[in-house]
Amino acid sequence: MLLVALVLAAGGCSPEPHAVQSPAKPAEPGSIPDAEALIARGRAISSQAFGLLSSNLLTAIQQSGVSNALPFCSALAMPLTSLVANTNEVTLRRVSHRSRNPVNQANPRELELIERFRSDLAAGEKPRPVLVTNETVTFYAPIVITNQLCLQCHGQPGSEITPENLDLIRRLYPADQATGFGLGDVRGLWRIDFRGWD
Ligand code: HEC
Numbered sequence: 001m002l003l004v005a006l007v008l009a010a011g012g013c014s015p016e017p018h019a020v021q022s023p024a025k026p027a028e029p030g031s032i033p034d035a036e037a038l039i040a041r042g043r044a045i046s047s048q049a050f051g052l053l054s055s056n057l058l059t060a061i062q063q064s065g066v067s068n069a070l071p072f073c074s075a076l077a078m079p080l081t082s083l084v085a086n087t088n089e090v091t092l093r094r095v096s097h098r099s100r101n102p103v104n105q106a107n108p109r110e111l112e113l114i115e116r117f118r119s120d121l122a123a124g125e126k127p128r129p130v131l132v133t134n135e136t137v138t139f140y141a142p143i144v145i146t147n148q149l150c151l152q153c154h155g156q157p158g159s160e161i162t163p164e165n166l167d168l169i170r171r172l173y174p175a176d177q178a179t180g181f182g183l184g185d186v187r188g189l190w191r192i193d194f195r196g197w198d
Contacts, residue, residue: 042139046190049084066152096188100178117142118186139192154181
């Protein structure tokens, strides 16, 4: 049940108008052929990755609790993400302004977009995926915490995250910044770079 809810939450973003931008050059409407199709593909790929991560995470939690799922997440988040990237022939990353794994720390451009997604949410608007064209075409979509489950590893230390699990997180990720999130918070973003674009 929970899994279905998670997958629905991930895939449930309705197809809405999107922002197409060209920060290097002034935006030219229609400058990205098939922008709609790329946005749809981006949504599908990020939902696929989210579904795969969530289902594996849930199985691990169900089998032997959050303390088992933590090392699992740590070992498998990257290979599972790469699997989805390779089958779709794109580059796929999850990045965050407050990362757990330092390799997922957002760069300045990504931080700007995360800020924008956060202010959209704060203004009561639904943040929409963004397509940016430079030398490649890149899709960015917000990752919003919509499930209580996430808070067992990303929520308030001591209450939502048990002291035992907090210990484990600190051992695995001495530089962890990814606690203290709440429901409805932007946790980070999906970034998809489409290959073979000129
Ligand atoms: C069992 C603990 C656990 C749960 C539950 C969990 N995560 Fe994580 N999360 C982790 C770990 C561990 C990492 C670091 C993975 C790595 O090393 O790549 C991580 C990394 C991430 C990242 C990548 C950016 C970063 O900070 O490194 C995002 C985004 C993320 N989680 C979102 C979520 C969301 C959304 C949920 C709920 C659907 C969730 N997580 C549930 C443990 C968890």
